[in-house]
Amino acid sequence: MPHKTLSTALILAGSLAFSATSAFAADPAMLGNTCAGCHGTNGSSVGPATPSIAGVAKETLVEAMKAYKSGERPSTIMGRIAKGYTDEEFAAMGEFFAQQKLVTHKQEFDAAKSKAGAKLHDKYCEKCHEDGGRKDDDGSGILAGQWMPYLTYSFEDFTSGNREMPKKMKSKLDDLVKKEGAAGLDNVVHFYASQTGEK
Numbered sequence: 061m062p063h064k065t066l067s068t069a070l071i072l073a074g075s076l077a078f079s080a081t082s083a084f085a086a087d088p089a090m091l092g093n094t095c096a097g098c099h100g101t102n103g104s105s106v107g108p109a110t111p112s113i114a115g116v117a118k119e120t121l122v123e124a125m126k127a128y129k130s131g132e133r134p135s136t137i138m139g140r141i142a143k144g145y146t147d148e149e150f151a152a153m154g155e156f157f158a159q160q161k162l163v164t165h166k167q168e169f170d171a172a173k174s175k176a177g178a179k180l181h182d183k184y185c186e187k188c189h190e191d192g193g194r195k196d197d198d199g200s201g202i203l204a205g206q207w208m209p210y211l212t213y214s215f216e217d218f219t220s221g222n223r224e225m226p227k228k229m230k231s232k233l234d235d236l237v238k239k240e241g242a243a244g245l246d247n248v249v250h251f252y253a254s255q256t257g258e259k
């Protein structure tokens with residue numbers, strides 16, 4: 061289990077005065093061992109169902125980890141992983157990943173769908189997922205360049221009611237699905253996938 065690796069590493073660090081927080085901050089390589097196997101080097105995932113977490117705001121990551129730990133947010137894996145850590149460690153991870161530069165990868169997207177998705181994004185989503193989903197300053201996460209399968213799973217969790225979302229997002233998402241159907245969400249997925257690299 062990844063958290064066992066961490067505990068062992070902390071014990072090996074040898075000093076009780078050496079807090080978990082400073083251990084994380086001082087040795088990013090330790091994080092490498094615990095998260096990188098799935099989330100890629102410094103949080104830039106090589107896909108496809110594991111999201112990138114590089115560059116997300118500290119609070120976004122902390123809230124996600126807490127929600128996984130409590131079971132409030134559904135997961136295949138993260139619930140078990142999050143249970144191995146304290147709030148202090150979540151804070152240290154949040155700080156670490158917030159400082160990492162997101163490296164995105166080209167994905168095969170459909171140009172027509174992406175174009176339609178761009179319009180839908182502007183109309184329904186840009187207000188909170190600013191700058192085409194690149195910006196995360198209000199806990200909304202980074203959508204630009206995120207892996208398509210991960211985005212698709214996320215929408216399934218949201219629309220089935222499995223995963224909670226902010227009330228205002230729900231009303232926009234419901235609106236979009238009502239007017240455009242599931243194809244509308246698929247278009248948005250293609251749009252985010254197209255948003256790699258610099259603008």
Ligand code: HEC
Nearest residue numbers: 062094095098109110111113121124135136137138153201
């Ligand atoms: C065994 C693979 C694995 C490991 C190790 C792992 N993760 Fe994850 N992570 C996932 C998967 C898969 C998801 C998607 C949710 C799910 O199904 O569990 C995810 C989702 C997340 C998310 C949500 C991202 C978003 O866009 O909302 C965060 C934050 C996260 N992980 C942080 C971490 C941190 C921090 C670590 C290291 C302590 C870690 N993960 C270790 C596989 C992993």
Ligand code: HEC
Nearest residue numbers: 184185187188199200201214225226228229232233236248
């Ligand atoms: C009122 C603000 C708001 C609006 C409008 C909004 N969102 Fe969100 N969105 C959020 C917040 C906040 C989160 C983080 C929720 C959480 O994890 O608890 C989020 C999370 C997400 C996620 C999950 C990201 C991840 O890494 O797991 C996706 C995908 C998403 N939004 C897509 C959309 C789309 C598509 C629209 C437009 C139809 C939209 N959102 C509109 C605020 C908003």
